[in-house]
Amino acid sequence: MADIQHLTNLVSQVRRDIVRQVHAVNSGHPGGSLGCAEFLVALYNEIMVHDPSFNMDGKNEDLFFLSNGHISPVFYSVLARAGYFPVSELSTFRKLNTRLQGHPTTHEGLPGVRIASGSLGQGLSVAVGAAQAKKLNGDDKTIFTLHGDGELQEGQNWEAIMYAAAKKVDNLIATIDVNGQQIDGSTDHVLDMGSLKGKFEAFGWKVVTIEKGNDLASIIAGMQEAISLSRKQTPICILLHTEMGNGVDFMMGSHKWHGVAPNDEQLEAALAQNPSTLADY
Amino acid sequence: MKTYTNTGNKDTRSGFGDGLTELGQKNPNVVALCADLTGSLKMNEFEKNHPERFFQVGIAEANMMGMAAGLTIGGKIPFTGTFANFSTGRVYDQIRQSIAYSDKNVKICASHAGLTLGEDGATHQILEDIGLMKMLPGMTVINTCDYNQTKAATLAIADHHGPVYLRFGRPKVANFTPENGEFHIGKAVMLQEGTDVTLVATGHLVWEALEAAKTLNEQGISAEVINIHTIKPLDEDAIIKSIQKTGCIVTAEEHNYLGGLGESVARTLAQHNPTPQEFVATQDTFGESGTPEELLEKYGLNATSIVEKALKVIGRK
Numbered sequence: 001m002a003d004i005q006h007l008t009n010l011v012s013q014v015r016r017d018i019v020r021q022v023h024a025v026n027s028g029h030p031g032g033s034l035g036c037a038e039f040l041v042a043l044y045n046e047i048m049v050h051d052p053s054f055n056m057d058g059k060n061e062d063l064f065f066l067s068n069g070h071i072s073p074v075f076y077s078v079l080a081r082a083g084y085f086p087v088s089e090l091s092t093f094r095k096l097n098t099r100l101q102g103h104p105t106t107h108e109g110l111p112g113v114r115i116a117s118g119s120l121g122q123g124l125s126v127a128v129g130a131a132q133a134k135k136l137n138g139d140d141k142t143i144f145t146l147h148g149d150g151e152l153q154e155g156q157n158w159e160a161i162m163y164a165a166a167k168k169v170d171n172l173i174a175t176i177d178v179n180g181q182q183i184d185g186s187t188d189h190v191l192d193m194g195s196l197k198g199k200f201e202a203f204g205w206k207v208v209t210i211e212k213g214n215d216l217a218s219i220i221a222g223m224q225e226a227i228s229l230s231r232k233q234t235p236i237c238i239l240l241h242t243e244m245g246n247g248v249d250f251m252m253g254s255h256k257w258h259g260v261a262p263n264d265e266q267l268e269a270a271l272a273q274n275p276s277t278l279a280d281y
Numbered sequence: 282m283k284t285y286t287n288t289g290n291k292d293t294r295s296g297f298g299d300g301l302t303e304l305g306q307k308n309p310n311v312v313a314l315c316a317d318l319t320g321s322l323k324m325n326e327f328e329k330n331h332p333e334r335f336f337q338v339g340i341a342e343a344n345m346m347g348m349a350a351g352l353t354i355g356g357k358i359p360f361t362g363t364f365a366n367f368s369t370g371r372v373y374d375q376i377r378q379s380i381a382y383s384d385k386n387v388k389i390c391a392s393h394a395g396l397t398l399g400e401d402g403a404t405h406q407i408l409e410d411i412g413l414m415k416m417l418p419g420m421t422v423i424n425t426c427d428y429n430q431t432k433a434a435t436l437a438i439a440d441h442h443g444p445v446y447l448r449f450g451r452p453k454v455a456n457f458t459p460e461n462g463e464f465h466i467g468k469a470v471m472l473q474e475g476t477d478v479t480l481v482a483t484g485h486l487v488w489e490a491l492e493a494a495k496t497l498n499e500q501g502i503s504a505e506v507i508n509i510h511t512i513k514p515l516d517e518d519a520i521i522k523s524i525q526k527t528g529c530i531v532t533a534e535e536h537n538y539l540g541g542l543g544e545s546v547a548r549t550l551a552q553h554n555p556t557p558q559e560f561v562a563t564q565d566t567f568g569e570s571g572t573p574e575e576l577l578e579k580y581g582l583n584a585t586s587i588v589e590k591a592l593k594v595i596g597r598k
Contacts, residue, residue, distance in 0.1 A: 057355050065351075100482035106383050114354055116383045119374050125344045126379055129351020129359075132336065136312070137355050156375070167336075 009277035017077035033074035052083035054111035067123020084112035119156025151181030165204030213242035291428035300435025309430025365394035368423035395535035406568035412540020426487035433464035469519035475505035493587035538562035
């Protein structure tokens, strides 16, 4: 059973890490990062079998690929708090000579990152390849991914979605962060994608919907359901309904905080809403 | 003069296909991906022998490049196969982010490069791919000249860790390099020593350069011929050593003069030893339909053209 209190504490600390990283360099993407805090905390601390000593090949480990690389602040915080690299390194986010580049990369050798992402729409193809490599290696672990909902406007996703179903890539669980927002406004306003569930199902995927994507118990239950559905000839999609900016009241639910850093006052307000539980970096 | 014998015209893409077949038997980590051009890329044998290691992705090159990157995670050595146009321009950002910037050990194998694809015309005749690929940090760029060399290069790149662009073509051309010869990435091959002019060629134009050297020899001009199969990293020492002897150079390639081998050579010479240079290459133009021979003649990419440029550059010394 999950220790929800422990995970809740971790989420609070991760939210602090997110806003502090972004504030320190007055750049980065807090909105989507905050919205995915519970998901990534649950994934790395409850769901995946993984080894923070980090080996690129990740044999006999579950692997995660972040496709919407701009939410690097939450990814870096969760990796650091899971022991992949020193938590103190979060202070180097987006600074010259850092391993914590604006968007995640393997190029600087940051443990925990297996692919560069940031230019959108590429992560699912990479994940499909990694899933096929696992099958060739007789490795029964699972590939997890995260994508933005707006990111699905990139056509490459649909090439990968078609392939994964046709070739029965069933060791793959792809999660879509359905926060309904993108840079220019709501996804419905910018480019209405209709029913994502209908689209994935029409392509031959099984879909699990997590309505409360900022609730740890709901996330864990939904992911366990997805795992139970995997390895049955079809890839699995999780539609994770989150709130952009969740956990910081003035950032919640708006695309305005997609790529804007809080000022000093806003930082204090954000931190006041998310108590320090594991000590700040 | 050394003489080179054409042992019979063969297509370079078959050199790739046969190399891949051999790799399939030798190296269990080699996997292959193809975007609906298995026959054109001569990947059928590999597919037949190793169906579990062959990934037919359909007409979806972007997904193919991403999948190839992913397959390296777990230790596979992926070889992607499609036409040069769809191997580069169509998927530039996928290669840039998921392969080159991510340091993935992917071998991008590209057939039907250049004008000699022929009748299909400009939509398929990419003349910009060497430039696109050589600009990517960490990318090795190879353009082989005949069947034997393409097969040797295919085998060699499997043992080289890092992303590689291997460019070859469609038509049957002279096969003259040694059978089962060694292939050293980044090492120029001296084909013919000479003293009056250096001819540096890549791909299908290497044979044309040898033919040009014969013609020049009949006119009493001693041409040195160097096969540059690896455009990046460029064997700068071989080029500089040669021009210090000859004092002038002609570069020849089936590619735009912008971004190709000629430009890499020009940069090297400008930096280390400024030297008169002439370019046998397309002049910032798209191709068109025609037979390979007609196209090479119209766009000045043959032995005749190399001879003309050699005489011109000698006059500039």
